Amino acid sequence: MSEDSRYEAVRSRDARFDGAFFFAVSTTGIYCRPSCPATTPRRRNVSFFPTAAAAQGSGYRACRRCRPDAVPGSAEWNARADVVGRAVRLIGDGVVDREGVAGLASRLGYSARQLQRQLTAELGAGPTALARAQRAHTARVLLQTTGLPIAEIAFAAGFASVRQFNDTVKEIYALTPSGLRAVRPGTRSGPTSPSGTPGVLPLRLAFRGPYAARQVFDHLQARALGGIEEVTGAPGRRTYRRTLRLPHGTGIVEVDEAVGDGWLDCRLHLAELRDLTTATQRVRRLFDLDADPYAVGERLGADPVLAPLVARSPGLRSPGTVDPVELAVRAVLARRTGTGAGRDLGERLVAGYGEPLPRPVGSLTHLFPRAAELARAPLAGLAPSPSRAAALRSLAAALAARDVVLDAGTDRDRAERALRALPGIGPWTAGYVRMRALGDPDVLLGAPPPGTTPALWSPWRSYATHYLHAADPAGTPARHSPQEERIDA
Structure with missing residues (x-):
């Protein structure tokens, strides 16, 4: 522009x-x-x-x-595979707060100076400034939705000192932290947490354009694993809940299906408030809230086959995941077995090797197993065949050793090559992981319908996959190796 x-x-x-x-x-x-x-x-x-x-x-x-x-994040960062796009995704996940700029640069394979130069040239701000802006937003949310002491909020938001926190809030909002708390918008106010306890953090997760909530909740409900996920309520008023494994502790997220005026209502229960930024970004990726439905509709709506599908379901999203490791393991479990059987195997895996929550909440009792735990697990009776167990164990070992990296800012091409080098993982499974675990908006799963030109759908072929699957859930299997079967998108 x-x-x-x-x-x-x-x-x-x-x-x-x-x-x-x-x-x-x-x-x-x-x-x-x-x-x-x-x-x-x-x-x-x-x-x-x-x-x-x-x-x-x-x-x-x-x-x-x-x-x-x-505001919602720019959809450009999900589409871009270069170092700037990867860096923005990692900063959003809280890497700078946890590991510093040096840690961010190391993950990307650049020096801190090179990274600073590239981000400043394109975004007008370096990694420290981008993380600082994110910390300020986290602080505002905590100030306006909890009754926590200001000093606790300062450290929970990622600031190194109360003085740094005070100076940043004054500079960005032209108010002191106490003043910012006093002007909390009435539409965002909610029950405040007692001093000293994390409590419940009510959030509004913004998105742009139309949002096809029914299809997203249908998708999540069909695949929900007992013990770590549940969907309750009638269609149109459902609530999705799940457990979260976060850098500093555990969490539970609840998201309502009812769409507000450009947002989804969300509630976070966190053992550590320092995880607020990371938890929020991961939930945003799960619900694909930074998508640009206008750009998707314009590109896919130009195809005569896809046009009626786009018109029927404007704002269709491509759900991601809160845990890329979990998603990859579940993809291997569902290979050749289908969604229902894969879900049953996943629930047995959670019951056998998942980490119990300190305090169960309703039917939510566990965190998904860690990759290192699965790599050394016998898996007896938990996989439909010895070859599936071997594939699962091989994947878990590669993830635990970081031979396969599925972080928010990983190189997607490199990750797909590493996945396909593992036994039992073919192009469909690797593409499915790339689409959901790595948030790639440009993955086409399955054979396109006759008369279409998939190359013209780029960079939104993941959305085309979901439109085609919604129109024909049975679908036409992808052209894949004989050793691999399709997983429903």
Whole structure:
């Protein structure tokens, strides 16, 4: 987009571009999302930034009316496979807070200086500034949804000191932490947690455009593993719950099917508040909340075969996962057995090798087994055949040794090659893992219908896969090796 086209999006308050760019007004010192309802500023007073961190780095503070820090992420970061896209995904997962810039650079295979240069050149902010902006957003959520002491919030959000926390909040929001807490929006307020306990964190998970919640919840309900997942309630009012294994502790997430005005209601139960950012980002990936349904609809709707499917289900998503290791193991279990049988095997695996929760919550009793545990497990009676058990054990060993890496910022091509080098994993299973565990929006599973041109669907072929599967759940199996059978997308 040119700056003039960006300004036209601001003039029309076009929510399609929320998160794709931000604009700042020199006369007020404030930056906003494109759909901000405030009076449109004059063109000569407006500057544009690719990220909120870049706007903050130029001295602008966040608008209290449109809350630009709460917008969906740009779908570009899911589509891009270069180092910048990979870095943004890892920063979102909290890697800089846990491992520092050096740890981020090491994961990407770059020096810290090279990484700083690339991110600054393209995003207007380096990894430290991007992580700082994310910490500020986490702090605002905690201030406005809990009654925790401010000092606890500072460290839970990832700040090194209370002073750093105070200075950052004042700079970004032009308020002290106490002042920011006092102006919590009424629509976001909820039950506050007692001082000193994590409690329940009510969140609104923003998305752009239409959201086909029914199909996403159908997808998750059909595959829910007892012990770690459950879906309760009637269609249209369902709630999805599951356990989370997080860097500092455990968690449980609840997400409601009922769609608000651009958000899904979510509640997080965390053993460690420091995991809030990571947990939120992983839930966003599971529900594919950073997708761009406008771009998907425009590209796929141009195909005469897909056009009626797109019109019938606008906003169809490509669900991801909160745990790439779990997803890969479940894909191997479901190979040649189908979704139902794969789910039964998964539940037996959870019961036999899962880690019990400190305190069960209803039917949620376990965390999914760790890869290292499965690599040394006998798996007797838990796999339908010796060859399946061997494939599962081989995958678990490769994941535990990090010979196969499925982190948020991993190189997708390299990960797929490593998966396909393992016994029992063919192109379909590797593609399925790439689509869901690595969030690749451009994976086509299955043979395309006659008369279509899949190359023209790129970079949204994962969504085409889901549209085709929704239209014909039985489907046509992919062209695959004789040793491998399809897994329902």
